[in-house]
Amino acid sequence: MPAALSICLLAALSANHSALVTPSSSDYNSSLAIYNLNLPIYPAAVTYPSSTEEVAAIVKCAAEGNYKVQAKSGGHSYGNYGWGGESGEIVINLANLDGYSYDDSTGYATVGAGSRLGPVTTALYNSGKRAIAHGSCPDVGIGGHATIGGVGPTSRQWGATIDHVVSATVVLANGRIATVSETENPDLFWALKGAGFSYFVVTEFVFKTEAAPVGGVSYTYAFQGLNASAQSQVFKDFQTFISNPDLSWELYIMMVGLPEVLEITGAFFGSLDDFNALGLEQSFSIPPAANVTVIPNWLDMVAIWATESETAEEPAYFYAKSLDILPDALLSNDTIDSMFEYLTTTPDDALTYELEVQLVSGAMAEIASNATAFPHRDVLYWIFAYASTNGTVSETTIDFLDGFNNVIYDAFPNETFYAYAGYVDPLLTNGPELYWADNLPRLEEIKKEWDPRDVFHNPQTVPVGEGSSGEC
Ligand SMILES: Cc1cc2nc3c(=O)[nH]c(=O)nc-3n(C[C@H](O)[C@H](O)[C@H](O)COP(=O)(O)OP(=O)(O)OC[C@H]3O[C@@H](n4cnc5c(N)ncnc54)[C@H](O)[C@@H]3O)c2cc1C
Incomplete structure (x- = not known):
């Protein structure tokens, strides 16, 4: 240097x-x-x-x-x-910027951008049982989460983490300190909610908060040792269940698929009777092993997800991809059959691979796709595919995951499938187009105005818009 x-x-x-x-x-x-x-x-x-x-x-x-x-x-x-x-x-x-305070009169929490989700969840709960929407891994940083999306168990009720941000203190490319909110630097505030890493460093967030759920029901339905056609049937039943437009927003549900086992798992933020009335278990044609537990409070619920995500928190050699499924383009039975046929017959040299299929929709879909830089408001569910390896990830494993997504792309040759910037895929050659969709042109203009020399940069940041740049 x-x-x-x-x-x-x-x-x-x-x-x-x-x-x-x-x-x-x-x-x-x-x-x-x-x-x-x-x-x-x-x-x-x-x-x-x-x-x-x-x-x-x-x-x-x-x-x-x-x-x-x-x-x-x-x-x-x-x-x-x-x-x-x-x-x-x-x-x-930003590890040293981990301050926290809560204002009782507004219900707003001020959180240092170097904080992790776990301590933020606990501090909010200790501030009169408050909460915000966020993902389930406690070591994820609020800085990266609240500037990219932040989709988690309560997102069907409350939206994403970005939807709780009411203002932030940021450092701009010229070193100026500024506040961004609906009324101060509104373009930058809009960009923060899904593409923040391209524009500034957030040092502090102010979040509006919600009353934390009073516990609920934690559930897992496990299907062990199924062949490809039976796994495919579980997926079909799952897709039918989650595509019901009247499904309760209090239900958090995902399918986690490992080579040997499929699990439908999540939480319901209501009573056991109301959970049972959803008929989830009865919706499967193949009987699962059920594990349903009433959890008395929010922090205990959060602790379950933390335990489940312990392995995922560890550094690893891996490759991962995401793709979105819209409510009007559900996977056909033939496509689902092809997916599981592919997974069970295609060679890979991964140590392990995992599919995670997460329902979103609900409150997420109530917000217009151009209301924040994060555009994926109309997504019904995401498919996340992940493979970890013993050492450097091989072409075989990369091809294995790419090929899995191709099974779906091939079924919809005229459709663009988008990707979630929270789960960046560094191998995408058109990352910004897939992460920010129709919001990309506006993001490029904002980049040109506020960071024309591209100071805030990673391999997939918003490109600087073409033409002459403004002053910042
Ligand atoms: C184990 C695991 C579980 C996850 N679970 C979920 C989930 O449930 N839901 C979900 O939506 N996502 C989830 N994610 C994705 C996660 O939200 C994103 O990867 C997020 O960007 C990570 O933020 P970070 O601060 O931990 O990472 P970092 O690597 O520190 O940051 C990621 C990006 O954000 C930028 N950034 C960080 N802080 C700031 C700041 N203060 N100002 C401006 N830019 C900043 C960085 O420059 C970088 O470009 C998960 C990721 C992992 C690895």
């Missing part, structure tokens, strides 16, 4: 030498705790600011030195985008 940059960064960090890690630091390698081991990354510097002002000074140093910048919150990007997603960037690790 050039000496001038090093001096600038050290000054930005109030001369705190331990807050600046560079390739010449003895702890450089041990500090690179990347999540996707398949994508090793070597940043130009990793910084640990303690205030918004320090973040602003770091961004100024980076911009002046023509370096790219990414913030790191929880480090759970599938593409290691919190580390820049490519070598040579300046990483702003």
Whole structure:
């Protein structure tokens, strides 16, 4: 790193030498705790600011030195985008920015952008039993989650994490500190809700909160040792059940498919009687092994999901993909048969693979697809496919997952299937088109106005719109 940059960064960090890690630091390698081991990354510097002002000074140093910048919150990007997603960037690790406060009079919580979901959930619950929508893994960072989407168990009732953001403090590409909200810098506020990593570093969020659910029902229906045709039947029954437009928004439901077992699992935020009245168990033509438990409070419910996600939290060599299914383009029986035929007969050299099929819709679909940068409001369910390997992910495994998605693409040759930017797929050549769909042109214009030199960059950030750039 050039000496001038090093001096600038050290000054930005109030001369705190331990807050600046560079390739010449003895702890450089041990500090690179990347999540996707398949994508090793070597940043130009990793910084640990303690205030918004320090973040602003770091961004100024980076911009002046023509370096790219990414913030790191929880480090759970599938593409290691919190580390820049490519070598040579300046990483702003927000771990020290993890403050929390709650205002009783508004029901708003102020949360430091370096916080993790687990502590945020607990702090909200301890603030008069409040909650926001978010995913189920406690180590995911609020910084990356509340700027990309944040879809989880209560999303059918409350929308995504982004839908709870009422304002945020951000550092812009020129190092200026600004507030974004419906009334202040509304374009940037819109961009924050689904594409934040392209525009700024958020240092603090203000969230509107909801009354936490009073517990509910946790359930798993497991199907073991089925052949391809029986697995296919479970999927057909599942799709029929979740495509009922009158299905309760209090139901959180997903299908998790491993080679040997299929599980329908989730939660119902209501009474056991109301859960039983949904007729979920009776909807399967093949009897499952049922495990249904009443959970007395929200934190116990959250703890179940945390336990279930322990393995997924660990760094691994993996590749993953996502695709959306719309309510008016459900998979036909033939396509479902082909999917399971494919999965059971196609060679892969994965250690393990997993399909996760998650119903969304409900409150998510009540918001217009152009109301936030996150466009996927009309999605009925997502199919996430994941394969982990013992070492570097091979072409065979990549082809295996690509081929799985191709089974579905081939069934709808005139349809575009979109992808969720929260589960980035670094191998997509048209990532921004698939992540932001019809919202991409507006995002490109906003990028041109606020970050024309593309300071905030990873391999799939919003490109700078064409034409002359404005001032920021
Ligand atoms: C095990 C696991 C479980 C997951 N579960 C869910 C789920 O249930 N629902 C769901 O919707 N998603 C889920 N995700 C996806 C997750 O929400 C995204 O990967 C998210 O971006 C991770 O945020 P992070 O802060 O942990 O990651 P990081 O790697 O730190 O950041 C990811 C991206 O966000 C940017 N970013 C981080 N902080 C800020 C900030 N303060 N300002 C601006 N940009 C910032 C980074 O620069 C980077 O580009 C899961 C991911 C994993 C690995």
